[in-house]
Amino acid sequence: TELQNDLALALAAPSIRIEAPIPGLARVGLEIPNEQIATVGLRETLESLGFTRSKAKLPIPLGRDVNGRYVVGDLTRMPHLLIAGATGSGKSVCLNGIISTFLLTRSPDDLKLLMIDPKMVELTGYNGVPHLQCPVVTEMDKVVGALRLTLREMERRYTLFSRLGVRNLDGYRMKVADEPGAENLPYLVVVIDELADLMMTAPDEVESLLVRLAQMARATGIHLIIATQRPSVDVLTGLIKANVPSRVAFAVSSLTDSRVILDMPGAERLLGRGDMLFLPPDAAKPQRIQGAFIEDKDAQYVVDHWHAIAPVPEYSPEWLELPSNPESDAADASDDPLMDQALNIVRQQGTASASMLQRRLRVGYNRAARLIEQMEDDGVIGPADGLRGRPVLVGHE
Known part of the structure; x- marks a missing residue:
């Protein structure tokens, strides 16, 4: 250094x-x-030989490297992508470029998108395009429900594959190509714009669902693109990183952040404004790239084009009514999947308190308090007794 x-x-x-x-x-x-950063446009990347000759099933135009060559990735080979960088480094532009490319090159029959946008401003502009599996998910209490439905879709596809004796989505498509009336299975790409917000709300459930999808969903044609502007160890946990091998690092503020994203230094020396390090799964060192730039108005042109073709998007009913997460205020604690675990902890300790359940179950205060209230309603624990924990009633110990 x-x-x-x-x-x-x-x-x-x-x-x-x-x-x-x-x-x-x-x-x-x-x-x-260079003293001045050259702009690499998305259009010139899409018109380059690197893109037009690419055989990628889900092409991702990354930009241009230091030698002037255009770099195009394939999401199906990655098979999941992690994008991280500080505010203003070009992360959202990169995400818009990837989504716009999907909309330009793939039909709704070939590709479906599930977009999760806790910030409510980055991805909501894509609402109404026919590629969406459901409207952009912005409510935090429905994120876990959307991920669970994705997991259920993955399991359904595996059941279908085993019945037909095929190993992956490509094998399935070859098998049913000549069969009239066979179900069409499109690729499904889950785009998460801000992982940090999700990990703050329901860390255990979000992490376990993402890890399960990252481990198993590849063969079924389901892929993840996860973006975050807070690359810390409590957001990008070891389990998530281990199962998302492809990384894109934009400029970050410290060496520590670079190590969290790439497991090596380098991103702290980037210039911002689209300057990135791309680490594919089969490479030992990252590749420096100037990211492809797309203006908001150009992305809107693509969306308007699809709105004109399909004015009324068609969604599956089960995806329109996403189940709420038990973390939400309206949920009933008696149906909480952690209730049995909470009861065991309370019986072992002999006392009960919301702060204890928060620590032991790693949940938010609201959820822990609802579990305590439900136990009191069920007669398992007694009323609050000052600063001491609630007593476990005789017969429930």
């Missing part, structure tokens, strides 16, 4: 990045940023 700072001082550069060695060459590279 000291050597990098000394070299940057000598070259009068804001920051430099050392590539040692350059892949395929017996050379050490110094990446020195």
Whole structure:
């Protein structure tokens, strides 16, 4: 790091990045940023030979590398993608570019999208396009329900595959290609714009559902694109990172954040405005790329085009009525899947309190308090007794 700072001082550069060695060459590279950042447009990336000759089933136009070559990824080979970077680094533009490319190159029969947008401003502009599995999910209490339905769809597809004796979505499509009336199974891409908000609301459930999908959903044609602007260890847990091998890191504020995303330094020296490090699953070192840029009005043109073709989107009824998470205020604690576990903890301790259940079950205060109230209604524990925990009533110990 000291050597990098000394070299940057000598070259009068804001920051430099050392590539040692350059892949395929017996050379050490110094990446020195230009004074002005060149804009790489999404259109020029889509019109490049790298994209037009690509055989990717779900193409992702990343941008242009330091040698001027256009880089195109394939989501089906990744098979899941993690995008992280500080505010203003180009993360949302990258996400818009990926979604716009899907809308431009794939029909609703070939690809469905499930969008989860806790911030309520980034992805809601795509509401109404026929590719959506359901309207953009913005309510936090329905996120877990949407992920559970995705998991159920994955299990349904596996049952279908085993009945037909095929191993993956490609095998299924080849098998039923000549069968009239066979069910069409599109790719399903789950786009999560801000993972940090989800992990704050229901960390255990969100993590377990995402990990299960990341581990098993690939063969069924279900893929995840997860974005976050807070790359900390409590958001990007070890389990999530282990199952999402492809990473895109935009500029971050510290070396620690870079290590969380890429497991190596480098992202803290990026310039922002679309400057990224792309780490594919089969590479040991990340590739530096200037991301493809798309303006909001251009993304809106694509959405308007699909609105004109299909003015009224068709959604499945079960996806329109997403079940609420037990974390929500309206949920009944007696149906909470953690009730049995909470009862066992209370019986072992001999006393009950909301703060104890919060710690032991890793849930929010509202949910822990509802569990306590339900136990009191059921006669398992007594009323509150000052600062001491509630007593467990005789017969329930």
